[in-house]
Amino acid sequence: MGVMNELIDPPRIEALTRILAESAPAVQWAQTAAAGSLLGDLNLRARTDLVAEALVADICTSPVPGYTTASVSFRAALSVPEFTGWVLWPVSEAAVTLALAAGATEDFDDCLALLAELTPRLTGEFAVRRLLARDPDRALAAIQIWTANCDEHVRRLASEGTRPYLPWAVRVPALVQRPEATLPILTALYRDPSEYVRRSVANHLNDLARHAPSAVVATAGQWLSAPDGNTAWVVRHGLRTLVKKGHPGALALLGFMPASVAVSGPRLDQEILSVPGELTFAFEIANTGTEDVRLAVDYLVHYRKANGSQSAKVFKISTLTLAPGESRSLSKRHAFRQMTTRVHHPGLHALELQINGAVHGRTEFLLEMA
Known part of the structure; x- marks a missing residue:
């Protein structure tokens, strides 16, 4: 995160202060200017x-303190092309703080509009979360209108800002408790001409x-009944976690039906593996049915946890179609290296194949630390 932290650094704060001082001279931006010397080793969020x-603080000590001054000041700064980049994240957060403190519906609505104006310079997906948390119905009604905006950044904000599990962002309980609330937004955008927007829709789904x-499978089915040339990709990407979990409805929607197959393996190239290292495994699949079958071929690694239990993670291998009686030999290498996102623990692990959601051929191996 070191490089990310420097996205908001003293020179950028100095430039922000200069732009605000020129655009909104009625406010003395002294504390904003001083913030540049206080960053130290703080992370980006801090x-x-x-x-x-x-x-x-600067706006609250201005001649006209409150949200209105923030709105006027930040909109004035938008006339400056250099008013852009990651320093707009604190700008959007400051606007939301003042709008919520004001407590007026007109300020709430105006702040939503301001975020839509700022988001082409830097996404307002993080700041909009607090407005959604305060009044989800009011915020979602405005956000739904954004789906028809001519700017792709605003349309993406409609999808990305309302994601239930948006990375880096505060959680909005209403978005988790009411999954149906954001589906109209996604349905308005799944055929968007911008890949930037469509990718957000798929991640949201x-x-x-x-x-x-x-609800996700039902919605994806509706989209596939009225598709464009990109809908299949959006659905596949949106259903990727359900496919890994072997969800029957998601698999069927993508054409992976229950199949009659014979599986031989997996065969491991070693039973004891040192970290760092790679495990290679091979197997065969044969179609024992009377019709062509489309197969989603994945594998599960059952990692040993610190407490001795195991936790499975699914990885993709391939998708393939087999004619009746046809067989295919496949192999795969899997790396075991210590990472910040996964710490390996010595002991018994296991590997299984997953074909159209059905699990085959559990094989165990021992992991040792080099």
């Missing part, structure tokens, strides 16, 4: 909060799959 607090799989 730097954002520090600068946002400074912006709020995949988020919903964590707690509302039935």
